[in-house]
Amino acid sequence: MTSAELVRRLEQLSEAARVHLESLMGSWGMLADLSFSDLVCYVPVVAGRPAGGPQPGGPQPGGAGDQQLVFVAVGQMRPTTSQTLFAVDLVGQAADEAGEGVLVREAWGSGQIVVGDCPYSGETAPVRCQCIPVRFEDSIIAVLVRVWSPRTGRRTGGLERVYRRIFERLASMVAAGLFPFHTGVAAVTDTPRVGDGVIVLDENRRVTFASPNAVNALHRMGIVSQIVGSGLEPLEAETHAVSRVFTGRLPVIEEIERRPEGVVAVHCIPLVEADVVVGAVLLLRDVTDLRRRDRLLLSKDAAIREVHHRVKNNLQTISSLLRLQSRRMGAGPGQDALVEAERRVRAIAVVHEVLAREPSAQVPFGEIVPSLVALAGDAVVDATKVAIRVSGDAGDLNADVATPLSLIIAELLQNAVEHAHVGVDSASLLVDLSFRPGPPKLEVEVRDDGIGFPPGFDVDRTSGLGLSIVRDLVRSQLGGSISVANDDGAVVRLVIPTAPDQAAG
Numbered sequence: 001m002t003s004a005e006l007v008r009r010l011e012q013l014s015e016a017a018r019v020h021l022e023s024l025m026g027s028w029g030m031l032a033d034l035s036f037s038d039l040v041c042y043v044p045v046v047a048g049r050p051a052g053g054p055q056p057g058g059p060q061p062g063g064a065g066d067q068q069l070v071f072v073a074v075g076q077m078r079p080t081t082s083q084t085l086f087a088v089d090l091v092g093q094a095a096d097e098a099g100e101g102v103l104v105r106e107a108w109g110s111g112q113i114v115v116g117d118c119p120y121s122g123e124t125a126p127v128r129c130q131c132i133p134v135r136f137e138d139s140i141i142a143v144l145v146r147v148w149s150p151r152t153g154r155r156t157g158g159l160e161r162v163y164r165r166i167f168e169r170l171a172s173m174v175a176a177g178l179f180p181f182h183t184g185v186a187a188v189t190d191t192p193r194v195g196d197g198v199i200v201l202d203e204n205r206r207v208t209f210a211s212p213n214a215v216n217a218l219h220r221m222g223i224v225s226q227i228v229g230s231g232l233e234p235l236e237a238e239t240h241a242v243s244r245v246f247t248g249r250l251p252v253i254e255e256i257e258r259r260p261e262g263v264v265a266v267h268c269i270p271l272v273e274a275d276v277v278v279g280a281v282l283l284l285r286d287v288t289d290l291r292r293r294d295r296l297l298l299s300k301d302a303a304i305r306e307v308h309h310r311v312k313n314n315l316q317t318i319s320s321l322l323r324l325q326s327r328r329m330g331a332g333p334g335q336d337a338l339v340e341a342e343r344r345v346r347a348i349a350v351v352h353e354v355l356a357r358e359p360s361a362q363v364p365f366g367e368i369v370p371s372l373v374a375l376a377g378d379a380v381v382d383a384t385k386v387a388i389r390v391s392g393d394a395g396d397l398n399a400d401v402a403t404p405l406s407l408i409i410a411e412l413l414q415n416a417v418e419h420a421h422v423g424v425d426s427a428s429l430l431v432d433l434s435f436r437p438g439p440p441k442l443e444v445e446v447r448d449d450g451i452g453f454p455p456g457f458d459v460d461r462t463s464g465l466g467l468s469i470v471r472d473l474v475r476s477q478l479g480g481s482i483s484v485a486n487d488d489g490a491v492v493r494l495v496i497p498t499a500p501d502q503a504a505g
């Protein structure tokens with residue numbers, strides 16, 4: 001069972017208490033790092049019942065039923081600033097009644113922080129446990145245990161002493177119900193951690209400590225003055241994080257951007273004693289490189305979009321040029337050829353129009369179809385009423401499938417409006433364009449209710465340019481097949497493989 005599941009099943013806790021516990025375990029990486037210790041969170045359950053079983057009334061500290069309580073670990077956190085003592089997963093395990101369990105029980109019963117030594121199997125010497133009762137409103141809801149070994153722990157220097165002092169203050173806040181804060185803002189992955197840089201402020205907002213990484217992060221923002229002993233005014237000019245923390249008594253997470261290139265993420269946490277802010281901890285992280293990479297990705301996306309946009313514009317220019325040229329020409333086969341060429345270029349341009357909007361390797365073909373239908377509608381010159389019905393959706397297609405397919409469909413629709421009603425005086429024509437998507441293949445059918453192909457028509461031997469283009473694109477570019485037939489009108493069927501390895505070059 002995961003830690004979150006265990007907490008959810010603790011029926012003795014109110015919803016708000018559960019949220020408190022979850023948010024403690026959501027932000028305790030900082031506590032583990034500051035204390036250079038492993039942290040384990042224990043909650044009491046009545047012996048003999050599985051964690052989360054029904055517990056009418058719930059266990060109360062100091063209550064008569066205390067003897068039957070066992071303390072079960074619902075969460076565990078390892079420090080990133082020191083080595084861990086636990087190679088195993090403790091979640092779901094009960095505290096050892098001959099070891100840390102005694103101290104946990106004492107902290108639970110007294111509501112006070114309890115420190116003591118207890119035997120630990122992996123160590124010859126006992127390890128040290130600091131048991132911190134977790135208060136929520138008027139009750140203790142869990143016990144947070146900090147475990148470390150004075151023998152294997154980190155050597156103590158100035159930085160270690162400062163971090164442990166901050167931890168002690170935060171531990172007192174946990175015991176007083178003042179930590180974690182209820183901001184409703186979840187810490188995001190880019191949130192600075194202790195290893196990224198720490199600044200400590202006293203109650204007068206003076207800097208009493210700045211870790212080497214924090215100094216680097218400030219340099220990144222052009223703040224090079226002596227920091228310890230002064231205020232953070234240069235930083236506060238950009239952000240009012242510190243003043244907001246001191247007045248609002250809630251933590252603030254913010255990113256500060258300083259020209260030319262520095263971006264620093266700041267997490268400012270108030271240290272509270274008896275409802276008064278007595279200082280603050282700032283975690284700082286230089287996120288310049290992260291943000292630069294984000295921007296690069298963004299600009300790459302924009303560049304691709306821009307390229308498609310230009311391709312589309314260029315195709316439009318070409319089609320206008322062809323139109324201009326066809327107008328200069330007298331009516332005849334030359335002019336017809338230019339008009340057709342212009343239409344074909346436009347059929348390709350519609351694909352780039354979609355790609356310019358959302359650049360990706362996949363094109364939602366359904367967004368292209370209406371443009372193709374409109375293009376064919378434009379080609380209707382006489383009084384015939386043409387209705388083009390679309391059914392099915394081709395789905396997302398690779399750009400190198402979408403472009404030829406767009407040209408193919410434009411050609412087939414054009415043929416229907418051009419040839420299907422030749423020599424008949426029916427006033428209307430119905431064209432059906434249907435898609436049956438794969439994988440492994442996409443089937444496309446264009447069917448009309450006109451006169452049908454001429455007798456003996458063979459798609460392999462047609463001299464018409466339109467169907468020749470269609471045939472060649474379907475076979476050589478898309479690796480598919482084409483068949484034509486008459487069935488109360490002309491029917492053209494295409495089968496196009498969509499599995500990537502089947503499509504020819």
Ligand SMILES: Nc1ncnc2c1ncn2[C@@H]1O[C@H](COP(=O)(O)OP(=O)(O)OP(=O)(O)O)[C@@H](O)[C@H]1O
Pocket residue numbers: 340415416417418419420448450451452453454462463464465466467468490
């Ligand atoms: N939907 C259809 N109904 C009836 N006949 C068709 C249909 N589609 C094509 N044809 C016949 O097939 C012939 C070949 O078509 P194709 O598209 O290859 O050439 P075209 O349309 O005549 O010329 P182009 O497409 O180059 O303008 C057409 O001339 C026409 O006789």
Ligand SMILES: [Mg+2]
Pocket residue numbers: 411414415464465466467
């Ligand atoms: Mg044609």
